[in-house]
Amino acid sequence: MPSKPRVIYWFRTDLRLHDSPALKAALDLNGEAFYPIWTWDPHYVYRARVGPNRWQFLLDCQSDLSSSLTKLNSKQKLHVVREAPQTVFPKLFKAWKISHLVFEKDTDAYAKDRDQQVMEMAKKAGVEVIVKTGRTLYDMDALVKANGGKPTMSITQVQKAQEELSDPDKPIPAPKSIPDPGDTDLTSIDHKIPEDTPDFNAPQRTSGPNKTYDSIVGPKKDFAVPTLSELGIDKATTPHRGGETRALESLSKTCSDTTYTATFSKPASSPADFSPQSTTLLSPHLHFGSLSVREFWHRVQDAVDSYKKTNKKGSSPTTIPTNLHGQLLFREMYFAAQHALGYSFAQAAGNKVCRFIDWHLPSTLSSTPAPDKSTPQLVTGTYTVDSPTAESYFRRWRAGRTGFPWIDALMRQLRAEGWIHHLGRHAVACFLTRGGCYVHWERGAEVFEEWLLDHETACNTGNWMWMSTTAFASTFYRCYSPVAFGRKWDAEGEFVRRYVPELKDYDKKYLYEPWRAPVADQKKWGCIVKGDGEGDGEEGKEEEEGGMKVYPKPMLDFNERKEVCIQGVKNAYHVGMYGNDKRVFNGEWKKVFEATDEDGAGAIKETTGEDVKETGLNDAGGGGSGTKRARGKQEESGDNDHNNDDDNGGEMDGEEEAAAQGTPKKKGRGRPKGTSSTKGQEQGTLDGHLGRKKARK
Numbered sequence: 001m002p003s004k005p006r007v008i009y010w011f012r013t014d015l016r017l018h019d020s021p022a023l024k025a026a027l028d029l030n031g032e033a034f035y036p037i038w039t040w041d042p043h044y045v046y047r048a049r050v051g052p053n054r055w056q057f058l059l060d061c062q063s064d065l066s067s068s069l070t071k072l073n074s075k076q077k078l079h080v081v082r083e084a085p086q087t088v089f090p091k092l093f094k095a096w097k098i099s100h101l102v103f104e105k106d107t108d109a110y111a112k113d114r115d116q117q118v119m120e121m122a123k124k125a126g127v128e129v130i131v132k133t134g135r136t137l138y139d140m141d142a143l144v145k146a147n148g149g150k151p152t153m154s155i156t157q158v159q160k161a162q163e164e165l166s167d168p169d170k171p172i173p174a175p176k177s178i179p180d181p182g183d184t185d186l187t188s189i190d191h192k193i194p195e196d197t198p199d200f201n202a203p204q205r206t207s208g209p210n211k212t213y214d215s216i217v218g219p220k221k222d223f224a225v226p227t228l229s230e231l232g233i234d235k236a237t238t239p240h241r242g243g244e245t246r247a248l249e250s251l252s253k254t255c256s257d258t259t260y261t262a263t264f265s266k267p268a269s270s271p272a273d274f275s276p277q278s279t280t281l282l283s284p285h286l287h288f289g290s291l292s293v294r295e296f297w298h299r300v301q302d303a304v305d306s307y308k309k310t311n312k313k314g315s316s317p318t319t320i321p322t323n324l325h326g327q328l329l330f331r332e333m334y335f336a337a338q339h340a341l342g343y344s345f346a347q348a349a350g351n352k353v354c355r356f357i358d359w360h361l362p363s364t365l366s367s368t369p370a371p372d373k374s375t376p377q378l379v380t381g382t383y384t385v386d387s388p389t390a391e392s393y394f395r396r397w398r399a400g401r402t403g404f405p406w407i408d409a410l411m412r413q414l415r416a417e418g419w420i421h422h423l424g425r426h427a428v429a430c431f432l433t434r435g436g437c438y439v440h441w442e443r444g445a446e447v448f449e450e451w452l453l454d455h456e457t458a459c460n461t462g463n464w465m466w467m468s469t470t471a472f473a474s475t476f477y478r479c480y481s482p483v484a485f486g487r488k489w490d491a492e493g494e495f496v497r498r499y500v501p502e503l504k505d506y507d508k509k510y511l512y513e514p515w516r517a518p519v520a521d522q523k524k525w526g527c528i529v530k531g532d533g534e535g536d537g538e539e540g541k542e543e544e545e546g547g548m549k550v551y552p553k554p555m556l557d558f559n560e561r562k563e564v565c566i567q568g569v570k571n572a573y574h575v576g577m578y579g580n581d582k583r584v585f586n587g588e589w590k591k592v593f594e595a596t597d598e599d600g601a602g603a604i605k606e607t608t609g610e611d612v613k614e615t616g617l618n619d620a621g622g623g624g625s626g627t628k629r630a631r632g633k634q635e636e637s638g639d640n641d642h643n644n645d646d647d648n649g650g651e652m653d654g655e656e657e658a659a660a661q662g663t664p665k666k667k668g669r670g671r672p673k674g675t676s677s678t679k680g681q682e683q684g685t686l687d688g689h690l691g692r693k694k695a696r697k
Helices: 021-027 042-047 052-072 085-095 109-125 140-146 155-165 244-256 258-263 283-288 293-310 324-346 388-399 405-417 422-432 441-451 457-467 484-489 494-499 519-524 558-575 582-586 589-599 609-614 654-660 684-696
Strands: 006-010 033-039 079-081 100-104 128-132 363-365 379-383 527-529 543-545 548-551
Touching (some): 021 128, 033 085, 100 109, 109 128, 155 324, 388 422, 388 441, 422 441, 422 457, 484 494
Parallel strands (some): 006 033, 033 079
Antiparallel strands (some): 363 379, 543 548
């Protein structure tokens, strides 16, 4: 052990200098050598779905941090070490004579497993490990404990736990100096190049193979931040860029408008605003840690306090759950739920808070249990095509070629920019699952994982379970119309014209239902509505035919398919099966669902706590604790958003809030007056169930 500390500070999801408890702990050691590093983890390079836009945002954050480190000490930078942390750390400990390893706590399932392995290696090498909380407002162990050791399934549970934990700690200032790094030579160590299969990001590597592991210290031997070119990725298309400098500038701009900050109400923000967007768009910075969540919390509070002093006769500040603080608490809710459940939280199979529904395109399962034993079988990243029609629905949804301009505009914005508003996420998620396609929510979550700048496993998974009403919410009978919902927010259709430019000259009367326009008008406006929308494949670019642009017909009859989906989910609620039921794994669920179909179970069964226990189902507590709320009554917090967007939280829109408070739902709101489409093929037990019900009437 060296006489003075020699410290590695391991940056991960904390790419900042301001308000970093872990970084402060590392610097407080007053070491003779300080190594700020990032390990280029192959789990994220190959096994996590990451599109060009999120890669660019990460590289922006790393470059900005490296520059900030150099400003504090000309000999310093972010040292990107291009090897898996599980294999490189023992070599770094020895080569650099390290005495301490310091990092910020991460509660993602993979991260916990990885960090445990690294800590065991450090112990074996005689290296002291220091871990500090900084990614979330509260330590997740403490939050789960305050919730009785159970996953947090509602905002009310988080608020109750918060009473026991007090307010979030005040942020701490950024350091004013850092020590020199010491000798960084790694030429003598054996570089282990990681296995590159399977590579979930292979489709993104359009300019060549991944070369980021060719050298452990980079092509110029200087620990440089990798480039998109080295990753084999052509270019990013998002206008949104990363880095602590940009994050703090954006936060200051937001909070300087005290009226906006204090009266922010997410349900009142428009999903159709795009230049600029109606929300803060700080969530990607929270994900990468280029913005501290505690800094965000307290800067918002300062703005609210200032607003109260200067606007005593104005509107009252908004409150949790719809205000900015509420968004951050929803983020805590999902993080704590994932922390309590581990790997199983990110999938349906084995997930004790997730209702089992017989969706199409189910994930294939491996024979390998999760490292934390939370589920006996993990998803493989592939899925079974049990319905060609459902597969077509999914491909067209992903490509933004559904024939519904509102849905297509949102999906194209997501692909191009890496972001869509939370109500936009609601709309496309509902449409894919319980509001039209009856496709498994895991398929949608994978697309969001790939394309979102702000993707968090906890928030993304939680949101998809919420919108599919498999957990957190149960109002499956309320669906977003792919026509009326967009028109409600943007009657002129500027959003659709921006992202579906082939329809830009259409009259607003037909913009959300272009198939209704007379053919003569379609030709006059330069775009014919015809075809099935699959000709362009994944890119979703404009088709042309004879010099005329072509937009596809709607791929389904929304009113018809919505009812099919509602009946299917209703039937699943009657069955009352959860992801940790053994029948999910041995295939016996099929017999149960078929038998229920034949029974014609229409009304949702009200069950008791005993019923839940008898089937060995969900015992997690909180919002998903059994089928006794199966008639669709809202959870304590209402049908909130939580879709890992903007401020990484969520809230109710007007209709959702009314439902949560028991107000009668307005008839017809959010439904189109009618759609015309090609009807899908019969799709197994779901469509058969509805058909038999109709035949019996």
